Amino acid sequence: MSKQPKTGRRAQGGHRVVVLGAGYTGMLAAIRLAHRTRRTGVRVTLVNPSARFTERLRMHQAATGQELAEHSIPDLLTGTGITFVQGYATALDPGARTVTVDAGDEGDASTVLLPYDTLVYALGSRADTGAVPGAEEHAYTLDGHGPAGRLAARLAEAAGTAGTVTVCGGGLTGVEAATEIAESYPDLSVTLLCTQEPGAMMGGEARSYLRAALTRLGVTVRAGARVAEVLPDAVELASGEALESAVCVWTAGVRVSPLAARAGVAVDERGLLLVDETLRSVSHPEIHAIGDAAAIRMPWGTLHGTCQSGMPTAAYTADAIARLLCGRPVRPFRFGYVHQPVSLGRRDAVIQFTHPDDTPRRAYLKGRAAVRYKELVSGSPLPFYRLSRRMNVTAAMSKAGRARKQVAADDTSGVVLAG
Numbered sequence: 001m002s003k004q005p006k007t008g009r010r011a012q013g014g015h016r017v018v019v020l021g022a023g024y025t026g027m028l029a030a031i032r033l034a035h036r037t038r039r040t041g042v043r044v045t046l047v048n049p050s051a052r053f054t055e056r057l058r059m060h061q062a063a064t065g066q067e068l069a070e071h072s073i074p075d076l077l078t079g080t081g082i083t084f085v086q087g088y089a090t091a092l093d094p095g096a097r098t099v100t101v102d103a104g105d106e107g108d109a110s111t112v113l114l115p116y117d118t119l120v121y122a123l124g125s126r127a128d129t130g131a132v133p134g135a136e137e138h139a140y141t142l143d144g145h146g147p148a149g150r151l152a153a154r155l156a157e158a159a160g161t162a163g164t165v166t167v168c169g170g171g172l173t174g175v176e177a178a179t180e181i182a183e184s185y186p187d188l189s190v191t192l193l194c195t196q197e198p199g200a201m202m203g204g205e206a207r208s209y210l211r212a213a214l215t216r217l218g219v220t221v222r223a224g225a226r227v228a229e230v231l232p233d234a235v236e237l238a239s240g241e242a243l244e245s246a247v248c249v250w251t252a253g254v255r256v257s258p259l260a261a262r263a264g265v266a267v268d269e270r271g272l273l274l275v276d277e278t279l280r281s282v283s284h285p286e287i288h289a290i291g292d293a294a295a296i297r298m299p300w301g302t303l304h305g306t307c308q309s310g311m312p313t314a315a316y317t318a319d320a321i322a323r324l325l326c327g328r329p330v331r332p333f334r335f336g337y338v339h340q341p342v343s344l345g346r347r348d349a350v351i352q353f354t355h356p357d358d359t360p361r362r363a364y365l366k367g368r369a370a371v372r373y374k375e376l377v378s379g380s381p382l383p384f385y386r387l388s389r390r391m392n393v394t395a396a397m398s399k400a401g402r403a404r405k406q407v408a409a410d411d412t413s414g415v416v417l418a419g
């Protein structure tokens with residue numbers, strides 16, 4: 001256990017905490033911190049461009065026109081005392097400790113300057129469409145309800161002409177997108193382009209099951225393919241081959257907001273905030289970075305951006321800030337992965353259980369049991385937020401992969417169940 005610089009007791013006079021981003025991590029950090037500090041006078045403000053909560057774990061469903069439940073961020077914050085500001089964070093001034101937010105509608109835009117004493121940076125990531133020429137202009141992404149809705153409309157249009165769909169990126173997001181599209185639109189010809197075999201991080205049996213599901217759904221897999229350019233009606237490979245593509249879905253790689261880098265906050269070569277063992281910026285300790293926005297190292301390696309690792313960083317950071325405000329020491333953040341859940345359409349799935357460093361164990365689930373497990377995982381954040389408004393509940397996973405819940409008011413090193 002290492003002692004951290006004290007934030008002080010400004011809380012009694014209204015310590016101001018601003019949370020940037022209301023995705024899976026920012027939402028949990030704000031709600032949990034508000035509950036932990038409800039009697040101290042801490043003022044929590046949550047900033048997000050949309051008032052609708054985005055279930056990123058379900059965007060491949062939205063992309064095929066499936067109706068998703070609408071979750072209002074203000075409704076999720078009811079009773080917490082959190083102030084919600086809808087808008088885009090456009091500037092950060094660490095010296096003055098302020099964030100500039102462009103708020104309001106397009107016809108009634110306004111600028112809000114939010115001062116903070118502590119900042120939680122949870123802006124997450126999005127598909128890296130800037131990595132290949134033409135992807136920004138011609139490819140579709142799963143980056144939220146707007147992009148997924150536009151993709152859904154285009155897929156419905158292409159299905160009427162038995163068109164071709166190319167999914168670029170063979171990670172779990174790409175696999176889920178390809179299988180969901182192939183199942184929903186059997187008349188479409190779906191091709192999955194990837195540099196490695198799909199499910200390369202999984203064990204042999206789970207990977208074979210995943211590959212068989214792709215074959216069953218008619219998805220053509222081009223492993224070892226590298227995209228050189230995305231054209232309006234084709235995808236050109238590095239080999240020079242051009243694949244006809246009425247719809248290109250981009251899931252290859254992610255990029256983060258440049259906000260911190262522009263402000264002079266220390267970041268790595270990918271733009272992720274460099275943090276210490278308690279997830280505080282190494283250059284500006286009043287800034288805490290969580291989820292996809294932070295470069296977080298464990299003894300076994302660096303975390304990769306998932307909801308599974310992001311929500312524990314959020315719970316930990318809320319607890320850490322509460323402890324710092326009381327002048328109490330904070331233990332280093334510790335996390336270990338539990339599973340790699342992937343849906344294969346609505347009626348199939350595969351779950352690879354993992355060691356803490358995300359390498360595969362022998363155990364895995366498939367078929368209907370995996371579908372139920374995946375739905376439990378995808379649906380867990382919303383009830384978790386509602387519980388967190390009233391108690392410091394941690395949903396953890398045992399090493400065997402079974403869900404269990406525990407109340408951990410001061411435990412800042414637990415593992416949170418997430419997707």
